[in-house]
Each structure stands twice: as structure tokens, then as C-alpha cells.
Amino acid sequence: MIEECKYWHYPTKLPKTSVIIVFHNEGFSVLMRTVHTVDDFSDKDNLKTNLDNYIKRWRGKVRLIRNEQREGLIRTRSRGAKEATGEVIVFLDAHCEVNVNWLPPLLAPIYRDYRTMTVPVIDGVDHKTFEYRPVYAQGTNFRGIFEWGMLYKENEVPDREANRHKHKSEPYKSPTHAGGLFAINRNYFLEIGAYDPGLLVWGGENFELSFKIWQCGGSIEWVPCSRVGHVYRAFMPYSFGNLAKNRKGSLITINYKRVIETWFDDEHKEYFYTREPNARFLDMGDISDQVALKEKLKCKDFGWFMENVAYDVYDKFPKLPKNVKWGMVKNKASSVCLDTMGKAAPAYIGKHTYEDETNHLIHRLHGYCLTLQPHSRTLALAPCDPNNTYQQWTITHKAPSW
Numbered sequence: 001m002i003e004e005c006k007y008w009h010y011p012t013k014l015p016k017t018s019v020i021i022v023f024h025n026e027g028f029s030v031l032m033r034t035v036h037t038v039d040d041f042s043d044k045d046n047l048k049t050n051l052d053n054y055i056k057r058w059r060g061k062v063r064l065i066r067n068e069q070r071e072g073l074i075r076t077r078s079r080g081a082k083e084a085t086g087e088v089i090v091f092l093d094a095h096c097e098v099n100v101n102w103l104p105p106l107l108a109p110i111y112r113d114y115r116t117m118t119v120p121v122i123d124g125v126d127h128k129t130f131e132y133r134p135v136y137a138q139g140t141n142f143r144g145i146f147e148w149g150m151l152y153k154e155n156e157v158p159d160r161e162a163n164r165h166k167h168k169s170e171p172y173k174s175p176t177h178a179g180g181l182f183a184i185n186r187n188y189f190l191e192i193g194a195y196d197p198g199l200l201v202w203g204g205e206n207f208e209l210s211f212k213i214w215q216c217g218g219s220i221e222w223v224p225c226s227r228v229g230h231v232y233r234a235f236m237p238y239s240f241g242n243l244a245k246n247r248k249g250s251l252i253t254i255n256y257k258r259v260i261e262t263w264f265d266d267e268h269k270e271y272f273y274t275r276e277p278n279a280r281f282l283d284m285g286d287i288s289d290q291v292a293l294k295e296k297l298k299c300k301d302f303g304w305f306m307e308n309v310a311y312d313v314y315d316k317f318p319k320l321p322k323n324v325k326w327g328m329v330k331n332k333a334s335s336v337c338l339d340t341m342g343k344a345a346p347a348y349i350g351k352h353t354y355e356d357e358t359n360h361l362i363h364r365l366h367g368y369c370l371t372l373q374p375h376s377r378t379l380a381l382a383p384c385d386p387n388n389t390y391q392q393w394t395i396t397h398k399a400p401s402w
């Protein structure tokens with residue numbers, strides 16, 4: 001805890017708060033760090049009657065709400081918000097441990113402006129020893145950003161934001177948040193449509209909410225004096241279940257596509273599709289409700305957001321040049337394709353360059369051509385020969401068949 005935090009004063013009449021914890025097959029002891037829980041159709045035995053009995057000790061202060069079927073984190077949180085009775089709602093993961101005086105610093109900015117969403121600074125709780133320890137070096141403030149493939153990233157608070165504050169313990173503006181832990185005025189959360197109900201399970205909902213809040217007149221502040229420990233898991237202890245059935249491609253990429261198609265402008269959408277070319281072919285469902293909401297709330301465009309809020313994204317992740325080529329790289333002689341061997345984009349061919357006329361992939365330094373060795377099905381560099389079809393590669397893109 002930062003020393004300065006002991007000396008801040010907070011308003012005495014802070015809004016009443018509901019803490020919402022969504023869980024699915026969570027460990028019992030870990031879950032019991034909770035105040036108000038919403039159950040996402042768990043099938044672990046001790047989460048049934050055992051839990052009902054356990055929470056009786058709080059005499060109604062803790063409510064347990066069970067989904068009739070698996071809904072996923074995103075939809076269940078929206079349900080929790082609707083059922084909550086507090087003026088402010090705090091979402092926590094089901095494996096957290098709050099620190100001393102964590103709540104007043106989170107509520108004070110919302111008390112000043114109900115359209116401010118606040119995020120505690122997340123400390124780590126070791127998944128083996130349950131030791132509590134800070135993740136960030138003391139005296140450093142980070143904030144949430146993103147890269148063009150929509151991976152969540154953090155960046156040290158840039159001077160432009162840091163210079164607005166006298167103290168490092170003051171709340172500061174952040175373009176996005178990691179997703180798990182935050183506080184928000186309940187009516188405001190519902191006014192802006194909670195989470196897009198078309199987002200499945202989890203992934204991208206943190207961006208959806210962040211872009212929506214900023215572009216539609218609100219703001220996000222990270223609060224250094226509010227600390228909450230979070231158990232970082234070593235593995236994902238559950239599957240996406242039936243929610244992932246009949247969905248082609250990656251569920252999370254579909255979520256990202258919904259988010260960027262709603263909130264990005266044409267220029268920035270292209271950077272996403274450069275990183276995730278296959279996303280163009282994914283069925284994201286109907287986003288007309290989201291687009292209508294954006295119009296109804298008279299939200300600002302993505303260019304405004306990038307210039308005024310997320311300006312440090314460009315420093316870390318510059319605008320992407322278009323892909324030179326993308327798609328299947330097929331050998332003419334044998335019809336076999338190059339394989340990335342599971343490497344994720346952006347992956348580079350290194351020093352090969354592609355020639356449209358000859359279909360050659362040429363090493364720029366040696367001038368040799370990429371050649372398929374038909375017997376071993378391995379690749380080699382050999383002197384270029386216009387008649388050797390083992391050196392000819394076609395690059396085509398069409399909807400991949402998953």
C-alpha cells in the first residue's frame with residue numbers, strides 16, 4: 001500500500017454498494033472471500049447445498065442467485081447488475097481478496113461523477129501458497145491499453161496523464177481495463193446497455209465496456225489506493241461448454257469482431273483485420289442493436305477516443321501497414337501448403353520476398369528460392385529455376401474451413 005493512501009479523506013456518505021461475484025465451478029474456500037454471489041450453473045457438489053447453508057450466517061446480506069443454464073460470465077454479470085440493490089455495483093472475480101480500505105477510494109470518483117467507472121489496482125495472490133504480493137513495482141502506475149489483435153496490454157501512465165496529477169496516489173484516467181474487477185454506478189451500467197448480450201462467455205467484454213463508456217460521455221479511472229488481490233490461475237479449470245457449440249472459429253475472435261465493428265472507425269478496423277485476417281469470415285451475428293445504442297447515446301467516434309484518451313496506444317503499437325500477402329501458400333507441384341506450425345500472428349517469413357510473376361518466394365540476401373523437397377516434405381533454399389514447379393507458390397485467401 002502506498003504510504004500517501006493513509007492520508008486521503010473520502011466523503012462520509014458514499015453510495016450503497018452491491019458486490020457481484022460470478023462463479024462457475026470455483027474452489028469453495030476461494031469463493032468464500034465474497035459478499036454477494038451470482039451462480040453460473042455450477043455442477044460441483046459443494047457449491048450446491050453446502051454453499052446455501054454457509055451463506056445463511058450473513059442473514060440475507062449475501063444473496064445466491066443460480067442460473068437455470070450456463071450463461072457465461074458476460075451475461076451473468078449483466079443479470080447480477082439487474083438483480084443488485086446497491087446504487088453502485090462492484091464486480092469481482094470469484095477468486096479475490098480485498099485489501100484494507102479498498103472500497104471508499106473506489107466509490108469517491110463515482111460519487112463525484114456517476115459516469116466514472118473505477119478500477120482497483122490488482123495485486124497478485126499466488127495460486128499455490130496464497131501469498132499476497134504486489135504485481136507492480138512500488139511507485140509505478142500502469143494503465144490499460146490494447147494492441148491491434150485486441151490483446152489486452154498495460155502501459156506505464158504517459159506524462160500527458162501523469163502531469164495532470166500532483167500525487168501518484170490519485171486516480172488517473174485509463175483507456176481500458178482488464179475486465180475482472182471494477183466499480184460502476186448501477187443505473188449508469190444499465191443505461192449504457194450493460195454488456196452487449198451477443199458477446200459469449202468471456203473475451204472482449206472489457207473492451208466493449210471501455211470503448212462504450214469513453215465514447216459515450218463517461219470515463220474510466222484507475223485508483224492506486226484501492227488494492228484487491230487476485231489469484232492468477234495456472235490453467236483454465238472449465239470449458240466453454242455448450243455455448244461454444246455450432247460456432248466456427250475462435251469464440252473470442254468473434255467477440256472482438258463484434259466489438260470493433262461496433263466501436264472502431266474504418267481506419268482502425270483495418271488494423272484489426274491485418275492482424276486477424278480470418279476474422280473477416282467469422283459470423284459475428286447481428287450488431288444492429290449495438291449500433292443503434294451508439295447512435296441513441298450520441299457517442300463520439302473512435303478517432304476522438306484515440307486522440308484524447310488512448311493516445312499512448314500508437315507509441316506501443318504503431319498503425320499497421322497492410323499485409324503484403326496473406327492466405328494459403330500452396331506449392332504448385334505438389335499442392336501441399338506451408339504451415340506456420342501453430343505459430344501465432346504476427347509471424348514473419350523473415351527475409352523472403354514474394355514475386356507475383358514467377359510465384360517465387362526469394363531470399364533477399366542470397367537470391368535463392370524457397371523449394372519444396374518432395375520426399376521429405378521439408379523446405380530448402382535452392383538456385384531459382386523458372387521451370388521448377390516445386391519452387392512455385394500461390395497465395396490465395398478464401399474462407400477457411402474449420
Ligand SMILES: [Mn+2]
Binds near residue numbers: 093095180230231
Ligand atoms: Mn480471475
